Amino acid sequence: MSTPLVSVRDLKIGATTDSGRHVEIIKGVSFDIAPGEIVALIGESGSGKTTIALSLMGHTRTGCRIEGGEIRLGANTVTAMSEGQRAEIRGTEVSYVPQSAAAAFNPSQRIMDQVIEITAIHKLMPRDAAEKKAVELFRALALPHADTIGSRYPHQVSGGQLQRLSAAMALIGDPKLVIFDEPTTALDVTTQIEVLRAFRSVMEKGGMAGVYVSHDLAVVAQIADRIIVLKGGEIQEEGATQQILDAPAHPYTRELLAAFEPVLHKPLEFDDADHQPPILEVRNLSAGYGPIRNGEPGAKILKDINFALERGRNLGVIGESGSGKSTLARAVAGILPPYRGEVLVDGFQQEASLAQRSKEQLRHAQIVFQLADTALNPAQSIETILGRPLTFYHGMKGKAREARVIELLDMVRLPANLRHRLPSELSGGQKQRINLARALAAEPQLILCDEITSALDTVVAAAIIDLLKELQRELRLSYMFISHDLSTVEAICDDVLVMYKGEVVERLPAAKMSTDATHPYSQLLVSSVPKLDTGWLSGLEQDPALLERFGNR
Structure with missing residues (x-):
């Protein structure tokens, strides 16, 4: 075997908590990366994958430090270098593509100035040469208007374009190693495919090595050529990608793969459902943003939406960013009052605005938001967060309220002692369970779930879906599930609405979405979901006319 480009030996990274306690985050990890090889670090949140990736640049998060072991990158021993020496190799020997491209760009500077900045810092080439090279990278990354896109500002390009531009920024200094930190997590499925294709093509042409988190x-x-599976700061298994997918040796790897197995939803049957009105009915609903003039808002988003959700059934609403699916959830909940149309819950018409709805109307339909971090008050304990709806809807106080908080925590499979903690002391999955428990405190019949698993890793997301199903059986709930993840929708929904530009373009049973979709946009969405197969992307053929018409680039 040739000399490795990267050699990590017995790497230990530790941190000191706010209370002064020492915690070991990475516990003696060793691995190599060959020149031109792409290695994936996989594992659930908290497994240490990003911590290890950042350490290859000699970087640790605030409060963390490298406490032992050695990292070699080419001729450099990163662990023995001063901070100044490490700064010299960042952008030239090793570079980084972040999860959020938006956070990597300064909104007040033109894109070209930011992409080529590293060439001036390290005096790599004259400005003319740097701009020419940037345009070549833009072309290689399949960016539209390669000659002129650099003159725009970050807010003038789409999310998928910005993610490829952040890759151009990382690649312009010809690094030997590129670290990709979940760079497609926030992207829609069709955009993700284009970005992955572009990354792979540029890496192969340049013969660069990569770490893909x-x-x-x-x-x-x-x-990836090879996969390293991490859990709790330790390597569980490593091997060639195909080998890990076909014959995983470690139980934890098998658990990760099992979370990807498509699970089809089994509909619930409520005996009395036939004799009752739909739990949710939406008639001719139109909604938008901005000041209302002549009865219509400045920006019209939803156009004449109609559907009914029967009791005990679940409806998925899918579509890419900007399709109007989250706006639909907000309009149904009354957060964004529709300017036309009706929302009926359990046969009763709801007031358009949340502020006008009665306590009983609010209680029947609850919404759980995508980002538990922003949905939970960081200054309040879990007990206070769950106690507020108990007092508001049911007048509960004192011991009765405390007992019910403990019951709610048990419902979402969390221990009672968690009630004394603040949201910041919980994991992402725990926070989302608290978000759900708060909705359950109202004792609703319908829960609107707005992308509630999109920020969670696969294993945690699968556990949340199982919990939702369990709660549905126990509490006779119905769900409207907003998502751009088709496998999640298949796992929990009976029917699916496909939305595009504020309109429903197709409705069909969730179990038949992959086979029976007839609208070209639905077919494009279905075909863009990656499979657990190393040859899938190379063999993927999509109609260029469809991509041109519907691709969210």
């Missing part, structure tokens, strides 16, 4: 095995299968 992800919790998504299907994405990793398209780009």
Whole structure:
């Protein structure tokens, strides 16, 4: 075997908590990366994958430090270098593509100035040469208007374009190693495919090595030569990508793969459902944003939406960013009052605005938001967060309220002592369970779930879906599930609405979405979901006319 480009030996990284306690985060990890090889670090949140990836640049998060072991990158021993020496190799020997491209760009500077900045810092080439090279990279990354896109500002390009531009920024200094930190997590499925294709093509042409951090095995299968599976700061298993997918040796790897197995939803039957009105009915609903003039808002988003959700059934609403699916959830909940149309819950018409709805109307339909971090008040204990709806809807106080908080925590499979903690002391999955428990405190019949698993890793997301199903059986709930993840929708929904530009373009049973979709946009969405197969992306053929018409680039 040739000399490795990267050699990590017995790496230990520790941190000191706010209370002064020492915690070991990475516990003696060793691995090599060959020149031109792409290695994926996979594992759930907290497994240490990003911590290890950042350490290859000699970087640790605030409060963390490298406490032992050695990292070699080419001729450099990163662990023995001063901070100044490490700064010299960042951008030239090793570079980084972040999860959020938006956070990597300064909104007040033109894109070209930011992409080529590293060439001036390290005096790599004259400005003319740097701009020419940037345009070549833009072309290689399949960016539209390669000659002129650099003159725009970050807000003037789409999310998928910005993610490829952040890759151009990382690649312009010809690094030997590129670190990709979950770079497609926030992207829609069709955009993700284009970005992955572009990354892979540029890496192959340049013969660069890469570290790809992800919790998504299907994405990793398209780009990585080898996979390292991490849990709790330790390597559980490593091997060639195909070998890990076909014959995983470690039980934890098998658990990760099992979370990807498609699980089809089994409909519930409520005996009395036939004699009752739909739990949710939406008639001719139109909604938008901005000041109302002549009875219509400045920006019209939803156009004449109609559907009914029967009691005990679940409806998925899918579509890419900007399709109007989250706006639909907000309009049904009354957060964004529709300017036309009706929302009926359990046969009763709801007031358009949340502020006008009665306590009983509010109680029947609850909404759980995508980002538990922003949905939970960081200054309040879990007990206070769950106690507020108990007092508001049911007048509960004192011991009765405390007992019910403990019951709610048990419902979402969390221990009672968690009630004394603040949201910041919980994991992402725990926070989302608290979000759900708060909705359950109202004792609703319908829960609107807005992308509630999109920020969670695969194993945690699968556990949340199982919990929702269990609660549905126990509490006779119905769900409206907003998502851009088709496998999640298949796992929990009976029927699916496909939305595009504020309109429902197709409705069909969730179990038949992959086979029976007839609208070209639905077919494009279905065909863009990565499979656990290393040859899937290479063999994927999509109609260029469809991509041109519907691709969210």
